[in-house]
Amino acid sequence: MHLFLNAIAASAASGFTYVRNVVPHLMRRPDVKSTVLTSELLRDEFSDTSNLKFLVAGEGWSAARRSWFEQRELPKLLHSSRADILISAGNFALRGSPVPQILLSGNALYFCDDFSHDLIRRHAYRAWVDLKIRAWLAKRSVHWSDCTVAPSQAFADKLRNRSSAEVVAVHHGFDExxxxxxxxxxxxxxxxxxxxxxxxxxxxxxxxxxxxxxxxxxxxxxxxxxxxxxxxxxxxxxxxxxxxxxxxxxxxxxxxxxxxxxxxxxxxxxxxxxxxxxxxxxxxxxxxxxxxxxxxxxxxxxxxxxxxxxxxxxxxxxxxxxxxxxxxxxxxxxxxxxxxxxxxxxxxxxxxxxxxxxxxxxxxxxDFSWKAHVDRLITIGTEMVARTRPTLRTIQNGSPVERQSDHLYTG
CATH class of the missing domain: 3.40.50.2000 (Glycogen Phosphorylase B;)
Known part of the structure; x- marks a missing residue:
């Protein structure tokens, strides 16, 4: 299986911590090929290996520019890398992903009434408007993905209460x-x-x-x-x-x-x-x-x-x-x-x-292990690929012929 991790939204401390802990365990899985799209800052901390390759996106992009890049350019990268599955970190999914997509949803503020009321109480109206826009995108992203992964059962339950989409809980790890x-x-x-x-x-x-x-x-x-x-x-x-x-x-x-x-x-x-x-x-x-x-x-x-x-x-x-x-x-x-x-x-x-x-x-x-976290993500991805691997149609001598796809991307 070829896994594509979109981590360009990992710009805050928690995002950096996640990538730094997950990448070493992906490297230790020779049965899985991985491509990681990340920022220049994180790219410098790792080297390519036989089963893991890094791609770099622009540093310091605004949320709007990053979103534009993801929606326009990410499908091309998935195609060229021949990925089987996309893991979208950073709370927002790729709409119309050409391969099955796992969304990592981890921002409680988009689903928190207390925070919305707090912004109004503080007269932070611009921040409130920004929150509502991002919250709408985060909620739509749950529907755009094939499976949403939450870092706790409590947050998974909250997402399920607001959506009929598939949501599973996979605890983050801790490296003491x-x-x-x-x-x-x-x-x-x-x-x-x-x-x-x-x-x-x-x-x-x-x-x-x-x-x-x-x-x-x-x-x-x-x-x-x-x-x-x-x-x-x-x-x-x-x-x-x-x-x-x-x-x-x-x-x-x-x-x-x-x-x-x-x-x-x-x-x-x-x-x-x-x-x-x-x-x-x-x-x-x-x-x-x-x-x-x-x-x-x-x-x-x-x-x-x-x-x-x-x-x-x-x-x-x-x-x-x-x-x-x-x-x-x-x-x-x-x-x-x-x-x-x-x-x-x-x-x-x-x-x-x-x-x-x-x-x-x-x-x-x-009870908290990054290895267990990565292994569970790979298991979820493998099961999704097995469920959705399509039978594609190609052309031989002018006639359509059924064939089994080597990769989920259909072009």
């Missing part, structure tokens, strides 16, 4: 060795920020600033937890800064910064800024509890990182959090700072609870 591979010294600025945490209850949240991570609920909970633990400093470490920047994009963090000042917790919020992935495990290990008040998720990869570093988790009660974290987390209603603070205090004051949760996390982390 890769995550903890860097044992070198930390950059001096990061090491300086992490110093001096003795006797402090450190909470950690990994995310660039955005609205759906629900920072405001976390900040209010931090203030409440500090009042309930007056003899101990409670500190929240975040991997962003509460000021407009290239990282925040269209999200405006100034309201969140004002809230921090109003709550009087400036000294309790440690703004690390962007932390390179290879250094993240050091930050986890410097903390005591991982917290996430997110109201929209499809997989919640940082919770796996937290489990790997033996941190108990306090997470909003989204079905996806409960699916991924299981007994490694305590849960709270996503917009309740009071109950988030209560869960934090429970862990801080109950050592036995913390021990049980970290043990549960160590057990749970073993």
């Amino acid at each position: 060795d890769l995550f903890k591979a860097d044992n070198g010294p930390l950059p001096a600025t990061l090491e300086s920020k992490l110093a001096g945490g003795t006797g402090t209850l450190r909470l950690f949240c990994v995310s660039h600033y955005n609205y759906f991570r629900n920072f405001e609920t976390t900040f209010r909970a931090l203030s409440l937890a500090q009042k309930q633990l007056p003899t101990k400093k409670v500190q929240l470490l975040i991997t962003c800064e509460l000021k407009p920047s290239a990282e925040t994009g269209s999200y405006d963090p100034r309201r969140a910064a004002v809230l921090v000042r109003q709550l009087g917790i400036e000294e309790n919020v440690l703004q690390l800024g962007v932390v390179p992935y290879r250094f993240l495990h050091h930050v986890y290990k410097a903390c005591d509890v991982y917290v996430t008040a997110s109201y929209a998720e499809t997989f919640a990869h940082p919770t796996l990182e937290a489990m790997s570093c033996e941190l108990p988790i306090v997470a909003s009660d989204l079905p996806v959090h409960q699916e991924i974290c299981s007994n490694a987390a305590l849960y709270f209603p996503r917009f309740s700072p009071e109950l988030l603070a209560q869960r934090i205090v429970e862990i801080a004051t109950t050592p036995a609870l913390r021990t049980r949760m970290t043990k549960a996390g160590q057990d749970r982390i073993r």
